[in-house]
Amino acid sequence: MATMRDVAERAGVSLATVSRVLSGSRRVQPELVERVRQASDDLGYRRNLLARGLRRRHTDTIGVVVPQAGDLRHARLVQALSRTLHDRGETLLMGDGHGNVEVEAEALWRLIDRSVDGMIIVPLDSERSGPAVRAIAEQVHVVQVERGVGAADIDLVAVDEAAGMRLVLDHLADLDRERTVFVTGSHVESEGASERLAAYREGAATGRTRAVVTPMLGISGLAWGREAVGRLAISRRWPDAIVCGDDLTALGVLDGLRAAGLQVPDDIVVTGFDDVGLAEVSSPPLTTVRRPLGQVADAAIERLDGARRGESDAAVGWRLPPSLVVRESTVAPAAEGSTR
């Protein structure tokens, strides 16, 4: 590997000049610029970012740690982050919690050891990830995503789950559906789920959709969706809309409905939550709520950048509004395809 010294010798200039040409930090005589460029290309020179970072005290690198890199949702987030960071000339250093708080903590520290300029964290658990996240926040600027560890002085950008639920409810009202039931996982599963449940209750009470049936709580998933429909069948009083807390449960509901011989969306409409891979491929395709992953990513990066420039007044807590994706599980093909 060629070093800057090699380039300097070949171009017949000093080390400092090479550095200046390469980083554009100061004006250099055009002729010398050319000579340096030439020499650099000839040698296939590449800057050593380790040395550079050591000297500059920052690395144009931000750390990102997610609970489970294999999860589609997190993978998408990482990709979104990676994309805009790349465009800004920064590099993403990924850490993976592998679903384990201790592993997560170690991943965090390892990133610190590599001198990241900032950190974007999706905490594994709002309780148990607390100590590590707070400790890290003392070392470098941190912005939490999706979930916070209850530290008011650490930035947080998340999705407004309640607004998403209102979108669903309004959509149902537009369709004149009056007897809805909410099928979801038990609200202890995640903060998001309980927010959606609360918003459903609230919306059902005060919104345009009335006549609401008590929420059905189970362990979210395919099986629970099917079982919920089974229970409804026994009760013999079918609702005209089923709102699900997540897409997977909605798939189960769809399957149960098919077994029961009901037509979607004619007899009954179904909605999911969290448009990530599944909703599109179900049959019929699922109307669902899409989280603005790209905006979340950009907001987090923006915030990090602002903080680095010293605009770090008080910590922010942003909630970004999701959008409704209307598909055939609520609207028959003819009137299909609108997204709002």
Place this chain on the structure above:
Amino acid sequence: MATMRDVAERAGVSLATVSRVLSGSRRVQPELVERVRQASDDLGYRRNLLARGLRRRHTDTIGVVVPQAGDLRHARLVQALSRTLHDRGETLLMGDGHGNVEVEAEALWRLIDRSVDGMIIVPLDSERSGPAVRAIAEQVHVVQVERGVGAADIDLVAVDEAAGMRLVLDHLADLDRERTVFVTGSHVESEGASERLAAYREGAATGRTRAVVTPMLGISGLAWGREAVGRLAISRRWPDAIVCGDDLTALGVLDGLRAAGLQVPDDIVVTGFDDVGLAEVSSPPLTTVRRPLGQVADAAIERLDGARRGESDAAVGWRLPPSLVVRESTVAPAAEGSTR
């Protein structure tokens, strides 16, 4: 941030001693070890990996670049890699091609700039990624995954697609299915797809399953699966098994079959390929071929490690055997659940 010098002062020893204690590179008097440990803990000292890497000329870091980090398959691979690297005390530096060869090339070089000890690459395109991958291979040891760029001197670990197809065909033979049809994407889409097609042809000709219908080629996806079934319906000669080139197409086939009123698996059985997220949630769940991602990851890392220790004789080309996951799209519930 505390530095080694701070630790040395607090412990009343020299810098060198601290270094030795922390890296365990040489024996140090027990008492001093204790003092250093204590001082280090008190200060919350963390080694600066930039400086360390600069001095040692290696970083215990390996670069991983994938075509599209948001793809579930790649995300899973990254997670598998990340897991075993973590266990070995190494760190993963991720690069994302974002589906673009130029971006991929830049990601590769950026990792080189960070002094990775080795590189694991899933090339975006076996043709167009060639130059970059070959150039990188001159800088650092690289092992390609899944797809090679046709350089015989660069390691490659991939999945034996043909073996996977044989698994499917044998399974069908066990079920006494005699009229199968293969529905897949056009074989120009990827090398993997064409390998599967070839293996299907081969297996159909020489294997235990005879009476084979000409493969149906389209653009893989939900729509093509449905359409393929539509064409079959017109022909009025139903096969007793439909083998699909990928899971998504299989989902479409399942949907088409339902519309046509056929029972799966009684009237007809269906198989997918690449068990990643979709197969489990379809109805009925899909029998499919699972790629051994964990083994692929471990093999790649193992190879990198071997090369670093100087065992890098000739480049290897490994093909790992996938496994068949039997679900209800080929075997009715009663006899379900076996995986082999």
Place this chain on the structure above:
DNA sequence: CTGTTAGCGCGTTCAC
């Protein structure tokens, strides 16, 4: 504008 010099924080000689 350009060159010389001094470290960034570490690991590693070489003397003791």
Place this chain on the structure above:
DNA sequence: GTGAACGCGCTAACAG
């Protein structure tokens, strides 16, 4: 067994 001194490759400060 321990410490002092050097240098990894680079940028920032200071002269010229």
